[in-house]
Each structure stands twice: as C-alpha cells, then as structure tokens.
Amino acid sequence: MSWHFTTDPGAFLTAAGPHLAAEPARNTAVLTTMDTAELLGWWSGPDGTTATGVLVASPSAELTFGVLPVAAAAALVLPDGAEPAALRGETAPVEAYAAATGRPWEPVMGIRLFRLGELTPRDPAPAGRARPARTADLPLLGDWTADFAAVHGYAPQDDHADFLTERIAEDRLHVWEAPDGRPVAMAARSRTVAGQSRVHLVYTAPAERGRGYAAGVTAAVSRAAAASGAAEVVLFTDLANPTSNALYRRLGYRPVADHLGIRFTNG
Structure with missing residues (x-):
C-alpha cells in the first residue's frame, strides 16, 4: 500500500477512475477540481495497484481529500516534503492526517455533504423567477462572490470575473429575479463529471434574505444539473448555519457525510 502522485489529470483518471466513479x-470535491489542481494523488490498496483513496492539491496550497481510508491519510507524505496550508475532507481522515503531522491547526469550517433525493421545490414558489445569469450581471455577481468567499473563509481574490464568466458561458450560473426584475440571489453548478454535479455559490443579497429566494434559485440550478445528465446532484452546507441545512432538506437533499476544513498554524 502506498501513495502515488501526478500532475496529469489523464494519468490520474487512468489510475483512480474506478474509485472515483464508485x-x-x-468524491465530488476531487472530481470538480482535478482539472485545475496542482497535484493529484491516489492511495493503492493491498494489491499495490487498485486505487482506494484520492486527493487533490490546489495552487493555493489547500489539500482536499476524496474518499480516503484513515490509514492512508495518516501515512500521507507529499512529494518533496511539501506541507499544505489548509486541508478539507471527511472528518476522520482530516483529523488522522493532522495528528500524524504533529503540526498545530485550527478548524475553519464544519460542513455537511448532501445528495438530492426527490426535488421538492418550495410551494408556494417565492415571488419572481429564475433565469440564467448574463454577462451584464457580472459586476453585481462579482461583489456577491467576494462576499460569499469572505463569509465562508475562502482565500480572497482580486477578481472573480473568469470564474463567473466560465459559468455564465456554460449556463451553469443562475440568478433569481424579484418581480421588479432585480437580481436578488444566485446559485451555480459544476460541470457534470462521473455522473455527478455539485451545486455551489448559493447566495442571497443581505437585504433580500428571508423571502425564499435561495430556495427558488437552488431548486432551479438543481433541476438544471439533473437535466444535464447528473445522476447525483450534491451540495455542501455549513454546519453552523441551521437555516441553510433546513432549507436543503426541505428541497429534498439528504445528508451523506460530515466534512472538516482546517488551517495549519505556526503554533
């Protein structure tokens, strides 16, 4: 049993594809970020070849675990002795890796992975309608994305235009319009990979919260993800936010696994 690493997504899929697809x-976080990852890794099982665990490392030195045995997490040593600045994944492997390194760390977020069962849109529907985001929406959506990133502890960026433009061009970003035509909320979905798509970037303008707009736009994006061919539609929620957890349950999402995000400190 051992770790293997590559920078080539094709080689990664050849080695770990069956594990990812199982x-x-x-494995959604790995599947939706592997094309832009700085490093990809897989843990081989007792036969020395079959992948039984996976990870990705981002250019910002954040490590993300997919499905991974605790023993593999505890045995992980990155190439050239690299040390991640942050880590996220299912709770037990994250804690095992952190303990094995002996490095001090602090929790950043507790999140829960949900998978859609039967979509149950809000009834009655919130006022307004969902529509695909447009290029003209970019300035507003950029402000919303920056606020979303700050609230959820993501690394700050000077410009989210490329991130948003890609999703707009592929009809993967929706907004909810109030009856007067103003965008009041947004939600996005990942590309469908290995039969799954992840809903993300669910955000409502602060002055518009409490009106059901997040439920409306999340239902619209979830429906679009299923229509794109995703057999499994998933999302993450903040465990510290009971409102969002309750919202997604009402829409038909069911819990799969709890995740932990940590940041390594200097002590």
Missing part, C-alpha cells in the same frame, strides 16, 4: 457524490 462513489461520485463523496
């Missing part, structure tokens, strides 16, 4: 929902 549980696409639990």
